Amino acid sequence: MIEIKSWTENFIRALEETFEERIWFAGLQGSRGRGEETEGSDIDLVVILDKLTPADVRIYEGMLDRLPERELVCGFLSGKEELLRWEPSDLFQFYYDTRPIVGSLDGLLERIDDEAVRRAIKIGVCNIYHGCVHNMLYDRQEEILKGLYKSASFVVQAICFRQTGKYTKKQRDLLDIAGKEEQNIVETFLALKEGGQADFEEMSDRLLLWAQGWINRL
Structure with missing residues (x-):
């Protein structure tokens, strides 16, 4: 069974080494974020960068490929501005089902009416x-x-x-x-x-x- 606290600490270290000060937010969603996971549950990650380029997507993929349990990793990768302009109805579940690790999503709340x-x-x-x-x-x-x-x-x-x-x-x-x-x-x-x-x-x-x-x- 994956010890998710240890795994996410390792993930954040790798993320910070890869993107440094460009990280606006990182968090965990899904059953592992809620504490309801089973052994085979996905590791559902959210990463928001200051901006996102096609090259960033490939760099992030390479970073994930070097982590353990790679086959379980999924989630959401985005640039900050795109997220702040996202369809508000999608942001409801996104905000409330995300457990923050780095940063905060509270700036989205004004759009979730x-x-x-x-x-x-x-x-x-x-x-x-x-x-x-x-x-x-x-x-x-x-x-x-x-x-x-x-x-x-x-x-x-x-x-x-x-x-x-x-x-x-x-x-x-x-x-x-x-x-x-x-x-x-x-x-x-x-x-x-x-x-x-x-x-x-x-x-x-x-x-x-x-x-x-x-x-x-x-």
Whole structure:
């Protein structure tokens, strides 16, 4: 099992040696950032430089290739100005799901207003609706269905945030505050995540109707 604190310290040393004072922000997202990782979980990194060039992308790739557990590394690399001008609805999840290591993302908060959160929910359920119908018609893959339920759990985070004004980082904690339909979505996601059996037809129907309901509500 990776000791993520030690790994990220090694990563930050390599990052500072590579980009020096050009680093505006570095952080950790996903299950490792939330403390919910399993042995094979991705190491989901966020790195924001003062600016980003194609050469920087290649340099960063070479730096990652020299680190242990390279096959698990993924994440987001950007220039500062691009991030500050990013679509606000994307910034909601990005900000709240990122654990800072170097620097701060607080400058994004002024762009994450109620309308940005509403749009995050609307775009999320529209994508889930489309993905669910496509999977039911063409792919019929349980892995895709699991991925759609994972995406839906993130939408539930946004719904609960909009209703309460508080961000709930761990999906399991959503069960204490979400409405009944959203609880059902999160419970299904957690069961699938833990290896539970997928009932493709029933779970697809339920997810489609849930997404449909939110599309028509917003």
